Amino acid sequence: MKKLLAGAVLGVATLSVATVSLAQMKTEDAIKFRQAGYAFMSWNMGKIKAQVVDGAVPYNKDQIVAAANVIAAVANSGMGALYPAGSDKGSGFHETKVKPEFFQNMPEVGKLAGNFNTAANELAAAAATGDQGAIKAAFGKVGESCKACHDQFRAK
Template sequence: MKKSIARATLGIVALSLATIASAQVKPEDQIKFRKAGYSFMSWNMGKIKSNLEGTYDAAQVTAAANAIAGIANSGMGALFGAGTDKDVGSQKTRVKPELFQNMPEVGKLAGDFSGAANNLAKVAATGDAAAVKTAFGDLGKTCKACHDKFREE
């Protein structure tokens, strides 16, 4: 229970600080940058999945898990600023406007994601493929929780 409260609080604080930082980046660029971050994360998730399904390379998995944790802790919440709830210029977004109306819940989801990403990086460093598979599944659940609520298909 205390971990959940701490993660939610951390997520809300990160989103609050991110909102201040977002004022310095145009909405179109915020969407472009967040899409790039999620694409990079997706690529690293794919590397981990390939390793879990094929020949396991602990160094490659560790590098990918560290990249994901780095992004998860980078303050990407700053890229969900005012005006980024819809397409802007050439940048399309699949974020639902409801995300911007539910910041406490978004903060909790962000905290859960960050915690799962940090755990995956920690577990990957051990080289234990079975433990990585479990931690990777847990991380995927945190992604899905946010996508199900706040991302359009």
């Protein structure tokens, strides 16, 4: 019981610190963090593409599982907090490509983000099976969900 209570207290304290940290985050830092998250996911998508889609690299189930789990973890990490109002302007590692329309259509953004999270989770589940056909299909759905958001809310 004491461990459970201590864990709950620690969890609340951690959440409180994280919330305060986000409230104090500079716009440039938010842009940098989200750019880093997307770059890391892209690198892991490339591993899956090379092994499962293109066949350019020999298939390694452990690498694919790890890559898919990273994509799902980042997708489910709460990246929405890295889009504070006004972050359609500014730089992180480079100038942001978020269109102002992103902030004017939050219901659509939420729908697209939900689709992306679902697709990322399905990719992780498919990767765990080792079925390359299922992985390839799930990978395609992740790509489609990325493209849907980019088409509407990312500048070229």
